[in-house]
Amino acid sequence: xxxxxxxxxxxxxxxxxxxxxxxxxxxxxxxxxxxxxxxxxxxxxxxxxxxxxxxxxxxxxxxxxxxxxxxxxxxxxxxxxxxxxxxxxxxxxxxxxxxxxxxxxxxxxxxxxxxxxxxxxxxxxxxxxxxxxxxxxxxxxxxxxxxxxxxxxxxxxxxxxxxxxxxxxxx
Amino acid sequence: xxxxxxxxxxxxxxxxxxxxxxxxxxxxxxxxxxxxxxxxxxxxxxxxxxxxxxxxxxxxxxxxxxxxxxxxxxxxxxxxxxxxxxxxxxxxxxxxxxxxxxxxxxxxxxxxxxxxxxxxxxxxxxxxxxxxxxxxxxxxxxxxxxxxxxxxxxxxxxxxxxxxxxxxxxxxxxxxxxxxxxxxxxxxxxxxxxxxxxxxxxxxxxxxxxxxxxxxxxxxxxxxxxxxxxxxxxxxxxxxxxxxxxxxxxxxxxxxxxxxxxxxxxxxxxxxxxxxxxxxxxxxxxxxxxxxxxxxxxxxxxxxxxxxxxxxxxxxxxxxxxxxxxxxxxxxxxxxxxxxxxxxxxxxxxxxxxxxxxxxxxxxxxxxxxxxxxxxxxxxxxxxxxxxxxx
Numbered sequence: 322x323x324x325x326x327x328x329x330x331x332x333x334x335x336x337x338x339x340x341x342x343x344x345x346x347x348x349x350x351x352x353x354x355x356x357x358x359x360x361x362x363x364x365x366x367x368x369x370x371x372x373x374x375x376x377x378x379x380x381x382x383x384x385x386x387x388x389x390x391x392x393x394x395x396x397x398x399x400x401x402x403x404x405x406x407x408x409x410x411x412x413x414x415x416x417x418x419x420x421x422x423x424x425x426x427x428x429x430x431x432x433x434x435x436x437x438x439x440x441x442x443x444x445x446x447x448x449x450x451x452x453x454x455x456x457x458x459x460x461x462x463x464x465x466x467x468x469x470x471x472x473x474x475x476x477x478x479x480x481x482x483x484x485x486x487x488x489x490x491x492x
Numbered sequence: 493x494x495x496x497x498x499x500x501x502x503x504x505x506x507x508x509x510x511x512x513x514x515x516x517x518x519x520x521x522x523x524x525x526x527x528x529x530x531x532x533x534x535x536x537x538x539x540x541x542x543x544x545x546x547x548x549x550x551x552x553x554x555x556x557x558x559x560x561x562x563x564x565x566x567x568x569x570x571x572x573x574x575x576x577x578x579x580x581x582x583x584x585x586x587x588x589x590x591x592x593x594x595x596x597x598x599x600x601x602x603x604x605x606x607x608x609x610x611x612x613x614x615x616x617x618x619x620x621x622x623x624x625x626x627x628x629x630x631x632x633x634x635x636x637x638x639x640x641x642x643x644x645x646x647x648x649x650x651x652x653x654x655x656x657x658x659x660x661x662x663x664x665x666x667x668x669x670x671x672x673x674x675x676x677x678x679x680x681x682x683x684x685x686x687x688x689x690x691x692x693x694x695x696x697x698x699x700x701x702x703x704x705x706x707x708x709x710x711x712x713x714x715x716x717x718x719x720x721x722x723x724x725x726x727x728x729x730x731x732x733x734x735x736x737x738x739x740x741x742x743x744x745x746x747x748x749x750x751x752x753x754x755x756x757x758x759x760x761x762x763x764x765x766x767x768x769x770x771x772x773x774x775x776x777x778x779x780x781x782x783x784x785x786x787x788x789x790x791x792x793x794x795x796x797x798x799x800x801x802x803x804x805x806x807x808x809x810x811x812x813x814x815x816x817x818x819x820x821x822x823x824x825x826x827x828x829x830x831x832x833x834x835x836x837x838x839x840x841x842x843x844x845x846x847x848x849x850x851x852x853x854x855x856x857x858x859x860x861x862x863x864x865x866x867x868x869x870x871x872x873x874x875x876x877x878x879x880x881x882x883x
Contacts, residue, residue, distance in 0.1 A: 378521035380819075383771055387518040391510060405494075412496035419496075419503050424510045492767030492819040 325441045328433040331484070332445030334476045335392050335429035337399055338453040339469035341420050348413045353454050355414035359421025360446040367430040367442045374435065381435040386488030388432035393481025395425040399474025404467050425477070432484065517783050522774035524826035525833060529879035533586070535832040536871035538851035539864040540583045543576055544594040545847045551601030553861045559843045560857035570617060571687070574602060574630030576865040581634050585641035586872050595638065602631050603650065609672055613656030622680075623672040625661050628654050629691035633741075636698040648703075655699045658692045659711045666718030667726075668692050686729055689719060690738025697745040709749065716742060720758035733758065735765045737799035737866075744802040747809045756812045759803055763813075763820055766799040770827040790853025793831055794866025800824040801873025805883055821877045828874035831867050 341356070366373075374384060426449075433442040461469070494502075546554035553576055556565050580595040605616040607623075615628035632654045635647045661669045661679050670685035672678070693715040700708035719739050724732045743751070743759050751759070773793065776784045788796075800820050807817035834853055841849045852859040853867060876882045 377519060378523065379519055380522060380771060382768070383519065383522060383775075387514050390518055391514070415496050416499055419499055422503065424507060489768050490761065490764045492763045492816050492823060 324437050325444075328437040328441040329445040329448055331392070331480050332426070332429050332433055332442060333449045333452060334473055334480050335395075335425040336421070336423075336446070336449035336453070337395075337425075337470065337473045337477065338449060338456050339466055339473055340399060340405060341417065341453050341457075349457060351413040352417045352457065355417025356421055356450055356453055358414070359418035360450045362418070362422060363427055363430050364439075364443050364446055366427055367434040367446075368439055370431050370434040370439070373431065381432070382488045382491035384428075384435055384488075385432045385491065386485050388428040389481045389484025389486075389488060391428050391481070392425045392484065393478050395423070396474045396477025396479075396481055399477060400471050401474075404470070516779050520775040520780040520783060521777065522771055522826070523777045523830075524774055525829045527825060527829035527832060527874065527878065529875045531832060532828055532871045532875035532878060535828075535835055536583060536586070536868045536875070537588060538835060539853075539868035539871070540580055540588070540591055540851075542847075542851035542864050543580060543861060543868075544591055547594055547597065551597040551599075553598070554848070556858065556860050557848050557852075558857050559849055559854060559859070562843060562845075564848075571624055571626035571630060571691075572860075572862050572865070573598065574627050574634060575691075576861050577602070578630050578634040578637060579865040579869045581637040581641060582869055582872055585637055586875075589641075592638075592642070595634070599631075599634060599638070599647075602627075602634075606650070606653070608653075609657050609677070610660060611656075612653060613660050614653040615657040615672070620674070622674055623657070624685075624688065625658065625668055625670045625672075626685060626688035626691045628657050629688060629695040632658070632695035633691070633698060636695070636702055639702060651699065651702070652706075655696065655708060658696055661692070662711060662715070664714070666714030666716075668715060684727055686727060686734060686736075687738065689715065689723060690736045690742060693719065693742040694738050694745060697742050701745060712742075712746065716746065716755060720755050731765065733761045733765055735769070735796065735799065736762070737766075737795040737802070740766075740799040740802035740806075744805040747806045751806075751810060753812070756806075756810055759806050759810075759813060760816065762799065763803045763807070763816055766796045766803070767819065767823045769793075769796045770800070770823040770830075773830060774826055787855065789855040789860075790831065790834070790863035791860060791866050793827065794853075794863070794868070794870045797824060797827050797831065797870025797874065798866055800827065801870060801877070804873070804877060808882060821882075824870075824874050824877055828871055832871065835867070 374381065430442045430446065433445060543553055552568060552573060554564060555568050577595055577598040580591050584592050584595060602616045605618060606614050608614040609623065615623045616631060617623045617627065632651060635651050639645065639647065661672065663669065667684065668689040669679040669681060670683045670688050671680040673680050693712060696708050696715065697712045700712060719736070723729070724734050740762060743755065772784055773788065776787065800823055804817060804820040804824060807813040807820055836849045836852050836854065838846065838850055843849060851864065853863045
């Protein structure tokens with residue numbers, strides 16, 4: 322994978338679209354709006370990667386190692402942990418936006434911006450958003466959704482470990 | 493079912509927990525205090541002052557000192573004697589010529605112990621002891637730096653003799669043998685050294701620079717190939733790449749000869765090896781001291797600075813590594829600033845003999861002569877970067 326493609330895959334996996342499958346009575350439109358708002362907020366945070374690194378006094382490779390650890394740990398949880406409880410009726414927009422602002426997604430967007438640039442992070446967030454909406458529209462069987470979520474968890478572990486190694490192997 | 497409010501709370505708690513754990517571990521702040529070129533130079537001078545002030549009349553240096561007990565154990569290491577002499581000559585080359593006499597006294601100690609090992613080949617050791625490749629190599633680099641600093645060719649014959657000895661320790665596949673046994677008057681085919689191979693490569697590469705056309709480069713390339721591609725696995729070294737600052741010196745010497753891709757790949761991985769050590773050390777502040785062990789001794793961290801200093805030169809000359817140059821320089825300066833802050837000043841002396849403490853780096857109560865040698869060299873390379881005079 323080239324750097325940009327790997328960066329996009331990283332964000333999609335850290336976002337984990339199957340983990341955001343809608344609740345039974347979900348309002349698809351409201352939910353999509355919430356996801357888009359969440360993605361926009363993550364993109365805004367990613368745009369401030371340099372000041373954030375300065376504020377935290379950490380270098381890009383150190384952030385990469387930390388991002389890999391977070392993504393791998395969340396991947397472990399997705400792979401082995403219980404399925405998320407469905408949301409209560411109503412509040413789909415807020416719930417979707419909040420779900421998007423998860424530590425793995427945000428830190429993945431930050432490290433992708435640091436390594437490949439903000440545009441790569443924005444493309445990754447856009448792809449993740451589209452995949453999530455498309456998956457939701459297909460109304461996958463619950464079992465298939467769980468399997469996909471766990472598979473993405475396994476991918477997150479692999480990507481997380483590769484990010485950790487990449488951070489260690491950077492100057 | 494989970495309510496939106498509960499989802500918000502869970503997300504907030506997750507963020508706080510993840511953030512807190514990261515902040516004291518992997519995302520602990522990297523602290524790099526400011527350092528001026530003058531401060532870097534002064535740190536190198538203070539370190540060499542310690543070396544020279546405590547030098548004995550016979551040319552040897554003080555090897556070990558415990559500032560709690562006052563002990564100066566009667567142990568010595570000839571390879572480190574040669575290496576320390578090399579660092580003193582580096583300071584002479586940097587303009588501090590008042591240290592030349594002390595370095596020459598240390599050189600005399602080595603010259604008085606030279607023996608011939610074959611036609612046009614020789615090295616030095618204590619009488620009755622086997623010869624070590626590292627001692628020959630670092631004596632060579634000492635004399636070659638002296639030659640550059642003074643334009644004095646008086647030791648050229650000795651240098652060729654040392655070169656002959658080093659080449660005699662070389663196998664055709666680039667492997668360097670560490671010992672020359674007096675009992676057999678031949679290299680020990682079994683013994684290698686994680687340090688001496690890189691030391692010998694640097695010395696032989698410098699010989700080619702000093703005496704071009706004599707064929708020393710023909711001996712250097714197989715060693716570099718071996719180090720860059722097979723050494724760590726064959727010699728079971730860990731971590732990989734082995735953080736070999738001598739190989740970094742060699743790469744800086746050879747970069748203008750035209751490195752192969754495998755050499756620049758090796759340089760890249762070596763730079764990362766040194767860089768991550770500086771980043772890790774920079775996170776050792778406050779609670780980071782607990783989460784980022786251990787504190788390294790001056791010698792160990794000084795080699796990291798030396799390695800970065802040399803690889804910064806390589807990156808400046810080889811466009812395949814140009815993307816690393818700024819980061820390498822940044823790590824070098826950060827590490828130098830951190831090490832300079834740990835150097836004992838006049839105000840921090842705790843024992844009765846300030847001359848045994850000022851300018852030194854202690855780990856616990858102990859300092860060893862190479863705890864001053866390697867940082868002194870590293871500070872010189874940081875000074876060059878900070879003052880925009882990197883070669």
